[in-house]
C-alpha cells in the first residue's frame with residue numbers, strides 16, 4: 412500500500428465551484444474559459460499520484476501550476492473540490508475534524524518557504540511548539556526537541572532567539588520543528604527557495620543525508636528543475652493544475668511526455684543526473700574459487716575477454732583478462748582439483764573502477780582507465796550489481812556512441 416494516494420483530485424477556487432466550473436473542467440474546457448464564464452480559478456485538474464514509503468517525491472512546475480494547492484490538499488489546509496486523498500490508507504477528505512487533527516499531528520509535518528517561526532521565542536521553544544500545543548509535558552517535549560535540533564545540526568543554539576539566526580539556520584529550525592513530532596510524512600513547500608544559492612545547495616545535501624538515516628516519506632515542492640532532479644526519487648511535473656508526467660529524473664530526461672516537459676528539460680546537463688544504475692547491465696561473473704580452466708571455458712562461452720570476479724557473497728573483487736587466464740592454464744594441468752591451489756585469486760586485477768549504484772558517473776569519461784574497461788557497479792556494501800561501458804555512458808548523455 413502506498414503511504415499517500417491521490418485519486419482524481421480537483422480544486423477549484425471561487426463561487427460554487429462544484430456546480431458549474433467542475434463539470435466544465437471535466438468536459439475539457441480550459442482554465443481561461445472557466446474563469447471567464449464562472450469566475451472560478453482552476454487550482455488542480457484531475458491529479459492522481461501515489462507516494463511510496465521512504466521516497467522523496469518532488470512536485471515541480473512553474474508558478475501557478477498548482478503545486479502549493481496540491482500539497483495543501485494533502486493535509487487538508489485546503490478543502491478539495493472533488494477526489495480522494497488517502498494518507499496511510501485513510502481518506503482524509505471526508506474525515507472528521509478530530510480525526511484530521513490526529514492525523515496531522517501524528518503523521519504529517521510541514522516545512523514552509525517562509526519559515527513561520529515565532530520570532531521572540533528561543534530555538535527550542537519553536538521546535539517544541541507543536542508538542543506544546545498538544546500539551547506534551549515540558550520535559551518530554553524538550554527531549555524530543557533537543558533530539559530534532561541535534562538532527563538538523565543546531566546543537567548549541569537551543570536558547571538563541573530565532574530572529575537572531577541566519578536564513579539557513581532558521582530553515583533548519585523549521586525542519587527540526589517538523590521532525591520533533593516524528594511524523595511519517597514531511598511536506599516541504601519550496602522549503603529552500605528563499606535561501607542563498609550556496610546555503611540552498613548545502614541544505615539539499617543535508618536533507619539527502621538525513622533522509623538516508625531517517626527514511627521519512629517526503630513530498631517536496633519546488634519550481635527549480637535542478638533541485639527537483641537532485642532530490643527527487645520521482646518527480647511529478649504539473650502544468651495548469653494537471654500532472655503531465657511522473658517519473659524518475661532519468662525517465663523525465665530521457666522520455667519527456669510532451670513538448671512542455673521537453674522544453675523544460677531541454678537545457679539540463681544530463682551527465683549531472685546520470686546514475687550508474689540507470690545504464691548498467693547485469694553481467695556474468697566468476698567466483699574467486701574457480702580455477703583458470705573453468706574461467707577460460709566460461710569466457711569462451713560468453714565471448715568475453717574480461718570477466719568480473721566476486722567472492723561467495725558477491726562482493727566485487729576485481730577482474731581477470733583472458734591472456735592471463737590462458738597463461739595460467741598452461742602452467743596448470745587441466746583437472747577439476749586445480750581449484751584450491753590455482754584459483755583465480757592469483758591473477759585478479761584490482762584496478763577496474765567501481766561506482767556506487769547511485770553515483771554520478773559522467774566524470775569517468777574523462778578518466779583514461781575507464782576508456783577501455785567497463786566500470787563495475789557496486790552497492791554500498793560492495794555487493795556487485797553489474798557493469799557500465801563507456802559506450803553506454805556516451806549513449807545515455809547523447810554523445811557519439813562507440814562500440
Ligand SMILES: Nc1ncnc2c1ncn2[C@@H]1O[C@H](COP(=O)(O)OP(=O)(O)OP(=O)(O)O)[C@@H](O)[C@H]1O
Pocket residue numbers: 424425452453454455472473474475476477478479480481634
Ligand atoms: N486562495 C486562492 N484563491 C483563488 N485562486 C487561488 C488561490 N490559491 C491558488 N489559486 C490559484 O490556483 C492556481 C494554482 O496556484 P498554486 O499557488 O497552487 O500554484 P503554485 O504552482 O504553487 O505557484 P507558486 O509557485 O507561484 O506558489 C493559480 O492559478 C492560483 O492563482
